[in-house]
Amino acid sequence: MRSVRRVLLQLLLLLALAAGPGGGGAAAAEQGALPAKKLRMAYAGGPLLKFQIWRVFEEYMRVISQRYPDIRIEGENYLPQPIYRHIASFLSVFKLVLIGLIIVGKDPFAFFGMQAPSIWQWGQENKVYACMMVFFLSNMIENQCMSTGAFEITLNDVPVWSKLESGHLPSMQQLVQILDNEMKLNVHMESMPHHRS
Numbered sequence: 007m008r009s010v011r012r013v014l015l016q017l018l019l020l021l022a023l024a025a026g027p028g029g030g031g032a033a034a035a036e037q038g039a040l041p042a043k044k045l046r047m048a049y050a051g052g053p054l055l056k057f058q059i060w061r062v063f064e065e066y067m068r069v070i071s072q073r074y075p076d077i078r079i080e081g082e083n084y085l086p087q088p089i090y091r092h093i094a095s096f097l098s099v100f101k102l103v104l105i106g107l108i109i110v111g112k113d114p115f116a117f118f119g120m121q122a123p124s125i126w127q128w129g130q131e132n133k134v135y136a137c138m139m140v141f142f143l144s145n146m147i148e149n150q151c152m153s154t155g156a157f158e159i160t161l162n163d164v165p166v167w168s169k170l171e172s173g174h175l176p177s178m179q180q181l182v183q184i185l186d187n188e189m190k191l192n193v194h195m196e197s198m199p200h201h202r203s
Contacts, residue, residue, distance in 0.1 A: 067079050067081070070181070073185075077185075084156035084158055086151065090151040091151070094147075094148040097148050097151070098144070098148060101140055105140055105141065108130070108137055109137065155169065156168075157169035159181070164188075166184050166185070
């Protein structure tokens with residue numbers, strides 16, 4: 007019995023660490039809950055090119071920084087709509103409460119004067135499996151809520167590419183062509199004399 011409790015306490019500690027800052031799917035939910043708290047990497051000085059997807063960021067950053075050494079490149083997570091962030095945050099807390107109730111063996115249905123469903127009884131008989139099932143299913147739903155599929159690129163806060171609008175990632179050639187056009191336009195606009203009225 008002590009070894010089962012020890013395993014359950016270790017599992018609860020692992021879950022608490024995964025839910026804390028920097029761990030698992032709950033960290034993404036917490037990141038969404040904190041205003042202006044974004045994962046960022048900044049490079050060099052000059053015009054600001056912003057990528058909002060992390061998988062492709064490093065590859066594009068390498069090519070673009072070779073071609074345009076003066077561009078400062080930042081990558082950050084594109085946050086989902088607030089309702090999805092709130093759902094993910096709620097699930098993060100709810101899963102820990104549910105796992106705690108399973109481990110302690112309290113019947114929350116008795117509090118409401120209801121008979122416990124058979125799945126709750128199964129969870130009390132198979133605590134380790136029930137805790138793992140709650141943890142992984144909840145994380146799956148949290149990650150789905152936090153996933154946007156976005157790949158948004160801005161140059162000096164002006165959108166130059168949106169996967170949400172186009173439905174696909176730009177090829178490297180497309181991105182270089184867009185940046186060439188934008189940089190030529192910026193140089194042209196800066197070289198024009200300013201008229202005073």
